[in-house]
Amino acid sequence: WTLKEVTVIYVLGGPGSGKGTQCKKLASRYGFKHVSAGDLLREEQNRPGSEFGSLIANCILQGTIVPLVVTIKLLENAMKEAMDKDGTTMFLIDGFPRQLDQAHAFEASVVPSTFILFFDCPEDVMEERLLTRGKTSGRSDDNPETIRKRFRTFVETSMPVVHEFEKKGKVITISAARGPDEVYEDVQAVFKEKGL
Ligand code: UP5
Numbered sequence: 001w002t003l004k005e006v007t008v009i010y011v012l013g014g015p016g017s018g019k020g021t022q023c024k025k026l027a028s029r030y031g032f033k034h035v036s037a038g039d040l041l042r043e044e045q046n047r048p049g050s051e052f053g054s055l056i057a058n059c060i061l062q063g064t065i066v067p068l069v070v071t072i073k074l075l076e077n078a079m080k081e082a083m084d085k086d087g088t089t090m091f092l093i094d095g096f097p098r099q100l101d102q103a104h105a106f107e108a109s110v111v112p113s114t115f116i117l118f119f120d121c122p123e124d125v126m127e128e129r130l131l132t133r134g135k136t137s138g139r140s141d142d143n144p145e146t147i148r149k150r151f152r153t154f155v156e157t158s159m160p161v162v163h164e165f166e167k168k169g170k171v172i173t174i175s176a177a178r179g180p181d182e183v184y185e186d187v188q189a190v191f192k193e194k195g196l
């Protein structure tokens, strides 16, 4: 396997827009491997001996973006592992790229994406979801102060990525302020249309 032979779909959207929820549904139905950049960073943060642990912990708490070399390496390793172990060639990359430099680096040095699923959701809806999840998630960033910072980073730093791919006609926008099953109906319609 080489990384050039794979299908990559970026799944983007604000914090709490439902990226992880929809990716899990898709992965079980379509044979995609769900690779969450945030989950990989949290794993690396907790890995004993990681040289990036405190850097990652600080970025997550402040809602800022971890330097791209760290995240791209983790994504590449996770993809290679899935390819070697299960022969996976189809990947949903959840929550990445969320800064233009990451997008440019990944497209050039790993593999260009096929298309982008963008979950569009108002902040008040996302905030309520995250605060509810925060009661039990144990995530350091599910608190009112960090949620505000995450929203700001999303608008200022991550939306430009969506806009750049929109100009290339690669973004499919899904209205995400509905129940998970209704959102999933639309997502499935997209995959059907794409012949996946
Ligand atoms: N829920 C989901 N869908 C729902 C629906 N349709 N109706 C009602 N409720 C719904 O969902 C969030 C919550 O809402 C859950 O409780 C769910 O049950 C409910 P989820 O599917 O988890 O949404 P998601 O969009 O995945 O939200 P998440 O909090 O994971 O988004 P973020 O983008 O903030 O988090 P991520 O883990 O991707 O990143 C965290 C941090 O890591 C970033 O802030 C950043 O510091 C760092 N990071 C990087 O630096 N670089 C990267 O490339 C990636 C992350």
Ligand code: MG
Pocket (backbone or CB within 6 Å): 019, 020, 036, 038, 094, 095
């Ligand atoms: Mg998530």
